[in-house]
Every structure is written in C-alpha cells, then in structure tokens.
Amino acid sequence: MKTITVRYFAGFRENAGLDEETVSLDVATAADLFRELSDRHGSTEPLGHCKVAVNEEMVDWDAELNDGDTVLLFPPVAGG
C-alpha cells in the first residue's frame, strides 16, 4: 500500500467535490491511480485526454508512484 496525496483541478475537482484527498492504495503507476480514482468518483473522462504531474513535475501515465508522493490530476486542458 502507498499513501498518496491527490489534488484535483477544474472539472475533476467539481466531479469529486474535493480539492485534495489522501488515499492509501495498492497502485504501481499514475495510470493505476487514475483508474482507481475514476471508479471511486464516477468519472468517465478517458485517460488519454488527461495529464498528470507527480511532485510538481509533468510525467507520463506509466510513471511509477512512491509512498508519500503528491499527484496532480489534470482533466483535458483548454488554454487560449
């Protein structure tokens, strides 16, 4: 089990009804975490449209997670 702090933005925050939560989950990668939390919060946004950062760095979805990491989950971006 890993203890991970998750921060939600924009539509993810509204969907989850939370800015942030700390979860203990048996997950290896950022993609695993995304799938677990999508189920938990009933989100249907495809992973391929979203982005993720771990400890303030943008990473690929196959990035390994470590105990104590902070993960930022970004729904589809739309600047400009």
Place this chain on the structure above:
Amino acid sequence: MRITDVTIVPEQLREELTDRAAGAYVGFEGWIRDHNEGQEVLRLEYEVYRPLATTEGEKVIAEARDKFPILHAECVHREGLLEIGECAVWVGVTSAHRDEAFAACRYIIDQVKVRLPIWKKEHYVDGHSGWVSCERCAEHAHDHPA
C-alpha cells in the same frame, strides 16, 4: 511565460521584444468570443495551475527557440473571469525575417493550448456553464511533431 489576473495590453508587451536586429514582429492575441459550439457565451473563467503552467510554457518557448532562428519570444495568459472581447492570451515573437516569426508564434500558441494546465469554463447566456475540452486544438498541434 507569465500568468496574470490583470488586463493584457499587447502594445506594452511588444515593447519588451524590440531589438535593432529584428526585421519582423508577429503578435497573436486570443480573444473571448460570444459563442462556442452553437451556444451563446456570456463570459469565460480561466483556472490556471500557475507553477506548472509557467514551467511548461517556458519549455514551449525554449522549444520554439531551438526550432526557429528567432530573437525574442514571450507569452502571457490570463486567469480568472473574462468578459467578451477581452484578450485571454498573447504571444509575441521577433526575428530577423518574417517566416520564422510567424512559424514560432504559431508553434507557441498551438502548444500552449494543448500542454499547459489551464482550463476554461464557459458561462452561457441561458444560465448554465461547462468546462471546455479543446479537441480541435489537439488536432492543430499534430501539425508540429515534437
């Protein structure tokens, strides 16, 4: 790359890019329009995760410098609530000749739209609102393989 919650004034920003070696300046302004996907838009709200929007924007500008022989490039993006007609994003590029300034400006705005952690919520005339997903921007970005 800068994120701001005050009005963008392109005439002031372009002054920062002046250079005696520059023969061309290309500026792009993205404005808030009154409609999207068949709906009448009243105003727009930008949410920005500043730390990573800034670092990712700096990366985009550095990539533009690597790809095109330009002199200076800068990008400023708004956050918060914007009204119709306001400037949401500005990109300015200077170079010796126009071709590279156009190309670099296009590269920067296309990448900024699909890579920076920025989200926009449209507030419609009929009272509802929704987060925008920018699929068309993603298609444009494919014109510039990394």
